[in-house]
Every structure is written in structure tokens, then in C-alpha cells.
Amino acid sequence: xxxxxxxxPVADDHDTGGYFQAAQRGELAVLFCxxxxxxxxxxxxxxxxxxxxxxxxxxxxxxxxxxxxxVVEHQxxxxxxxxxxxxxxxxxxxxxxxxxxxxxGRPDVEIGTPMVAxxxxxxxxxxxxxxxxxxx
Amino acid sequence: xxxxxxxxxxxxxxxxxxxxxxxxxxxxxxxxEASLAAIADAGMTVDDIDGIVRCDLDSLQHNDLAHALGxxxxxxxxxxxxxxxxxxxxxxxxxxxxxxxxxxxxxxxRALNGRSGQRYGHGAAVSAAVGGNGSYDEYFLPHGxxxxxxxxxLVAQRHxxxxxxxxxxxxxxxxxxxxxxxANPNAQMHDKTLTMDDYMAGRMISDPLRVFDFCQETxxxxxxxxxxxxxxxxxPNPAATIRAAVQSGMPDMQGGMLFPALMRPTLTTQPSASAxxxxxERAGLGPSDIDVAQIYDxxxxxxxxxxxxxxxxxxxxxxxxxxxxxLQLDGSLPINTAGGNLSEGYIHGLxxxxxxxxxxxxTSTSQVPDAxxxxxxxxxxxxxxxxxxxxx
Numbered sequence: 074x075x076x077x078x079x080x081x082p083v084a085d086d087h088d089t090g091g092y093f094q095a096a097q098r099g100e101l102a103v104l105f106c107x108x109x110x111x112x113x114x115x116x117x118x119x120x121x122x123x124x125x126x127x128x129x130x131x132x133x134x135x136x137x138x139x140x141x142x143x144v145v146e147h148q149x150x151x152x153x154x155x156x157x158x159x160x161x162x163x164x165x166x167x168x169x170x171x172x173x174x175x176x177x178g179r180p181d182v183e184i185g186t187p188m189v190a191x192x193x194x195x196x197x198x199x200x201x202x203x204x205x206x207x208x209x
Numbered sequence: 210x211x212x213x214x215x216x217x218x219x220x221x222x223x224x225x226x227x228x229x230x231x232x233x234x235x236x237x238x239x240x241x242e243a244s245l246a247a248i249a250d251a252g253m254t255v256d257d258i259d260g261i262v263r264c265d266l267d268s269l270q271h272n273d274l275a276h277a278l279g280x281x282x283x284x285x286x287x288x289x290x291x292x293x294x295x296x297x298x299x300x301x302x303x304x305x306x307x308x309x310x311x312x313x314x315x316x317x318x319r320a321l322n323g324r325s326g327q328r329y330g331h332g333a334a335v336s337a338a339v340g341g342n343g344s345y346d347e348y349f350l351p352h353g354x355x356x357x358x359x360x361x362x363l364v365a366q367r368h369x370x371x372x373x374x375x376x377x378x379x380x381x382x383x384x385x386x387x388x389x390x391x392a393n394p395n396a397q398m399h400d401k402t403l404t405m406d407d408y409m410a411g412r413m414i415s416d417p418l419r420v421f422d423f424c425q426e427t428x429x430x431x432x433x434x435x436x437x438x439x440x441x442x443x444x445p446n447p448a449a450t451i452r453a454a455v456q457s458g459m460p461d462m463q464g465g466m467l468f469p470a471l472m473r474p475t476l477t478t479q480p481s482a483s484a485x486x487x488x489x490e491r492a493g494l495g496p497s498d499i500d501v502a503q504i505y506d507x508x509x510x511x512x513x514x515x516x517x518x519x520x521x522x523x524x525x526x527x528x529x530x531x532x533x534x535x536l537q538l539d540g541s542l543p544i545n546t547a548g549g550n551l552s553e554g555y556i557h558g559l560x561x562x563x564x565x566x567x568x569x570x571x572t573s574t575s576q577v578p579d580a581x582x583x584x585x586x587x588x589x590x591x592x593x594x595x596x597x598x599x600x601x
Contacts (some may be wrong), residue, residue, distance in 0.1 A: 082351045083341030115345045115462055115469055141370070141476065145353065145364030145415035153353040157341055161471055171472055175352040177389050184370050196245070201351050 079152045081195045088116050089131035096200040099192050100133040103167055104128055112171045133166040135190035136207065140171055142181050160203045162188050174204035182206065210454055212491035217304035218304035219601065221314070221450035222251025222434035223563045224371040224505050228397050228554030231325040232428035236269045239430035241277050241321035244558055247432040248278075253314065253443035256278050258434065258501030260312030262299045263559070265463030266329075267291030269320050279434055285312035289456075291463060292329070293557040293588025295357040297596040300456035303435035311368060312438065314360040319559040320430035327428050329555075333466045336554055344465030348531045357507065360468055364590075365510040368419060371525065376417060378528030379509040380408040382544075383421045385536040386506060390548025393574040397425045398552040422509040424550035431559040433566065438601065449569040449598040452582070453492035457484035458592020468591035472502075477525075479589040481518035489520070492597045494582065496520040499597075500543055503561035515586055516542075519595075538575055546575040558587045565598045 084093035093103030105112045106120035107127040119126055142160040145153070158176040161168070176182070189207040192200050211408065222248025226232075226239050229378040246256060259282045261271040276542040287305045289295040296319070303315035323329060333346060340347025354360065368374045387403035392398035403421060411419035441448035458480045462469035470476075489495050493518040496519060504519075506512045513527040521542055522530035535541045547553045547564040554560055567573040586595040 076222060080335045080339045081352055082347035084347070086347065088339040088343075089345065093347075096510070108388050110383055115348060117462075138310050141360055141363045141367035144413070145359055145362075146416060147358075147412070147414040147452075149332055149355050150353075152335070159352060159354045159363065161357060165512070165595055169453065169474060173349055173352045173468075184367075195351065198215070203352065 079195055081199050082201060084143050084199045088118060092116065093199065095130060095132060096192050096202045100132045101202055102130040103133050103164070103170055103191050105131050112167050112170050132154040133164060134167040137164045137188050137204065139184055139185060139188060143180055157180065160204065172202070172204070180206060213491050214304055214308060214455055215491065216450050217438055218307055218435055219402040219438045219450045220300065220433050220562070220566050220598070221249040221251070221436050221441035221444045221448045222253065223445070224250055224432045225395070225560065225563055226430045228395060228427045228429040228556070230428065232322055236267070236322055237273065237277055237319040239428070240269050240274050240277060241319055243320065243430035243432040244274065244278055244316055245262045246453035247316065247434050249487030250446055251434040253434065257314050257468035258316050259283060260285035260303065262287050262289065262303045262315060262317045262318050264288065264295045264299060266292040266557070267321065268321060270512055275546045276317065276349060291591040293505060294591040294593045295587060296558040296562050296594065297454055297585055297587045299455060300433065300435055300451065300596060301594065302453065304451055307435060307437055314434055314436035316432055316434055317557055318430060319556050320431040321556060323555055324426040324428050325483060330358060330423065330426050330518040331358060335415040340465065345462060345469050346465035348388065349466070350537040353581045357419060357467065359415045360471065361510050362418045363471065363507045364476045365417050368510065368513070372405030372528065374513065375526035376409070377405070378513065378531050379422055381531045382457050382507040382509040382512045382536065383408055383507070384544045386551040388537070388547050389575045390544065393547050393553060396548040396553040397427060398548060418508060418510065424507050424555040425552065427556060431552055431556045431557055431563050433562055442601065443551045447570045448601050449566040450601050452486055452494065452597040452599045454594070454596035455491060456486050456592065456594045457487050458472065459483070465590045467591055477514065479514050479518055480591070480593045481515045481586065481589055481595070484593050485519040488597060498582050499584045500582050501546060502544050503546070503549070503559060503565045503586070505558045505586045505588045506545060506551045507555070507588060509551065511589060512544065514589065519557050519584065519586065538577065539574055543577050546577065561585050569598050569600055
């Protein structure tokens with residue numbers, strides 16, 4: 074995943090930048106309501122459950138399991154040669170919070186496959202959390 | 210309280226261009242042709258039209274279409290979205306404009322060079338840095354999740370795992386739509402038959418979805434004229450009464466390429482479930498009253514989810530329902546009788562509205578005998594819309 078044509082995320086958005094800042098430290102972060110502890114994912118500036126504008130990024134354990142996946146066989150972009158797999162990973166610590174990841178080829182996965190996050194430099198000052206299969 | 214719009218407006222006219230892979234014309238030219246056809250079909254002239262509803266994904270704007278057509282007045286305009294979720298909501302908006310006295314008769318259109326121009330199925334225009342500004346694409350695109358088809362691959366896989374749905378189930382949906390297209394000379398797939406063997410031999414695009422699970426990106430336009438039920442009686446062709454219409458969604462994010470829909474508590478129940486409940490309540494009808502349905506089909510799995518959400522079978526039984534033969538012309542729920550997005554053309558579901566009117570008129574190339582009640586649905590996973598058309 075070192076291809077320089079790989080599209081990098083906008084990493085300094087007002088609402089999502091904290092995710093990528095944590096990734097630079099090698100940490101996985103989820104936004105929470107500081108008042109009622111509800112996870113706010115995808116991250117936003119307001120907790121509609123309790124009416125609080127006080128939100129904060131918290132580091133969570135970088136482990137999860139596969140919720141679903143698809144093997145991409147038809148190429149759309151040169152940075153992503155086929156076959157590859159897109160998996161949707163649910164974070165162990167925060168049920169219901171999901172992140173997607175790229176996996177090379179057609180790995181042997183199923184719903185529930187354990188995963189662990191790793192942190193890749195996609196360009197200077199931008200780190201992208203992605204997930205790999207966690208060995209038992 | 211009775212739904213205030215019930216039976217008070219109708220679709221008086223329908224129009225469509227040829228559907229092709231390369232129109233060789235501007236979207237303005239396509240929009241004008243479909244609009245003129247719909248206006249004439251309603252027995253009207255441009256002097257009778259004073260409102261326009263467009264879709265947010267169209268590049269053609271209301272004023273430019275009004276100017277090209279030579280409308281003497283433009284007293285109402287509006288837009289609905291997102292994309293394929295819009296068509297029935299566009300009709301509802303037009304009906305509301307008519308009933309509230311803001312316009313006499315309203316033109317509803319979609320005009321696309323969806324194959325030769327910008328191809329929606331090719332997904333996001335990926336640049337060096339992606340996402341931000343409320344799109345949330347930064348969470349998805351850098352991992353190679355790029356297109357609606359890939360997202361529906363994730364949804365289909367999950368449905369298969371939760372309920373035992375099979376590729377054969379998806380195939381029965383593709384084949385039903387193709388069989389209807391084979392009878393429709395204006396369908397893109399008119400001359401191409403599809404068997405179970407053909408389906409299974411189809412190229413895998415985003416496993417478990419094969420090439421035949423994907424709709425036909427299309428150049429073309431559709432238009433309909435919405436007016437009062439009373440005025441619609443004056444036309445030369447039977448009008449389709451709007452029994453009820455609905456827009457309904459989950460109040461969740463749908464920015465960027467719609468991938469935030471993957472964060473919902475479940476992937477196998479869609480906004481069509483809440484749309485169905487409201488629609489049936491407003492109509493005073495239920496799934497057993499539906500004679501024929503035009504079900505939005507950007508992908509086969511999209512249909513399967515809606516068969517469940519609109520109550521034609523229980524949640525999880527969409528696969529076995531599709532495989533039972535129910536969707537064929539002699540089945541309990543004939544669908545997409547012009548071929549749908551899958552085999553007629555992908556005008557993002559306004560072609561479903563046009564075909565719904567044909568069924569009520571009795572003029573479909575795959576006419577369901579004595580069809581009096583037609584369900585038309587629009588796209589998911591975005592906030593969606595739907596309506597029920599009936600005979601006047």
C-alpha cells in the first residue's frame with residue numbers, strides 16, 4: 074500500500090480531523106459525547122441523544138471483527154488493482170461503530186473474522202488506519 | 210384523518226426518449242423531447258404548464274428547460290433528491306404544488322447522459338485528497354470503496370449471511386426484469402435474453418454481485434405531467450390517479466457517495482420500510498392490494514430488500530419469494546414490466562413512474578390483466594420515496 078497514486082484522505086476536516094490526528098500517534102480514535110458517553114460515529118459536532126455540544130475524541134482498542142465484506146473484481150481506479158477485498162469492521166470496544174478497510178486479494182474471511190488496526194503513512198503527515206486479519 | 214392528497218391529483222401525461230448508450234445530444238435536447246411528449250400525451254400545450262420539478266442530480270435546471278420549451282409562465286419550481294431516491298417524491302412535490310394553488314400543471318423530468326457522460330456507477334471522482342466538508346468520503350474512498358455497486362456488494366453479502374439468500378435468488382430478479390425488457394422495443398436489453406446459466410456465467414464485479422446484478426447506465430430522459438384529478442379527465446388518454454405518495458427516510462447521514470448508510474444499525478432493513486408503512490396508511494391499502502409493482506432496481510439486491518420492506522414477504526424471505534416465480538408476469542407480484550433500471554434503462558427510476566402509468570392505462574408491453582393498483586418505488590439506501598397509482 075505504498076503506491077503514491079493512492080488517494081489520501083482529507084485529514085484536517087473540522088468534524089473528522091481528530092480521527093487522522095490520532096492515527097498519526099498510532100492510535101484508533103472514536104468521537105464521543107463528553108456528557109452522556111454516546112459514540113458519535115460518523116463524527117459530528119452535536120450529541121442529539123442528550124443535547125450536548127461537548128464532544129471529545131477517545132482512544133479505543135484497535136481490535137474488531139468483520140461485519141461484512143465484498144471482493145472487488147472489476148477495476149475502477151488504478152490505485153486499487155483487482156482483485157481486492159473491502160471489509161466493514163465493527164470495533165470490539167464500541168459496538169455499532171464500523172470502519173472500512175482494504176485487504177489485498179481474496180483473503181479467507183467471514184463475518185466475525187477477528188481484525189486488528191495498523192497505521193500506514195499514505196503521505197507525509199497523513200496516516201490511514203487500516204485493518205489486517207488478527208492471528209488467534 | 211384521511212391523507213389530504215388522496216386521489217386529488219393525477220399523472221395526465223407521460224413521455225420518454227429513446228434509451229441508448231450514446232445519445233449524441235445534450236441533456237437539454239433529451240429533456241425537451243421527453244417533456245414535449247408528456248405535454249402532448251396529456252392533451253395539453255406548453256401554455257398549460259406553469260411548474261417544473263427537477264432532480265438534484267440533473268445538470269439541467271428548471272429555468273433552462275422552461276425557456277427551451279417556451280413556457281409562458283413559470284410559477285412554481287422545486288427539486289428533490291438524492292438521485293434515484295427522488296422520482297416519486299418529485300411527483301408528490303408536484304401534486305402538493307398543484308393542490309396548494311401554486312401551479313396549474315407541473316412537469317416532472319429527468320434528463321441524463323448517464324452512459325456517454327458522467328457515469329454514476331463509476332463512483333467518486335477520486336483525486337489526490339478525498340473527502341471532507343461533510344462528505345465523510347475520507348473514511349471510505351482511501352480504502353478502495355469507490356462505487357454504489359461495491360457498497361451493495363457489502364449489503365448483499367450481509368443479507369446472504371443473515372438469511373441464507375443465494376445468487377439464484379438475485380438471478381430470478383434479473384431474469385424477471387430481462388424477460389419484460391425482451392417484450393419492450395424501447396428497452397436497452399430488448400434483444401438480449403437472460404437465462405440462469407447466462408447469469409451464473411456472468412462476470413463477477415463485486416462479489417457476490419455479478420454483471421447482471423447491475424443496472425444499465427443510460428442516456429435518455431423521461432417526463433410526466435401532474436395536475437388535478439379533475440383537470441386530468443380532460444386529456445385524450447386515461448390518467449393515473451395518485452392514491453398516495455410518500456417521502457421517508459432515516460434521519461442519518463448520506464453525504465458523499467452514500468457510504469455513511471453502512472453505519473446504520475442494520476444493513477438489511479432500508480428506508481423503504483418506513484416509507485411502506487406511511488404509504489399504505491395514507492393510501493388505506495396494503496401489499497395484498499397491489500396488482501403490479503415498479504420497484505427501483507439499481508441492483509438486484511435493491512429489489513430483494515424492498516420486497517421485504519414493502520411487506521410482500523417477511524424480512525429475510527425476499528430470496529425465496531423472488532425464486533418462487535412471484536415476480537414473473539403470471540406471478541402474484543409482477544415487477545418492472547418495462548424492464549426496470551436493470552434491463553430497460555437507468556433513468557434513475559422516473560422510467561418506473563412512466564411504466565406505472567402505462568399499467569394503469571392498460572398500455573404496457575407486458576400488461577398485467579385488469580391492473581388497477583400499481584406500486585412505484587424510488588431508490589435506496591438514501592431517504593426514499595414511493596407512491597401508489599390507481600385507475601381513475
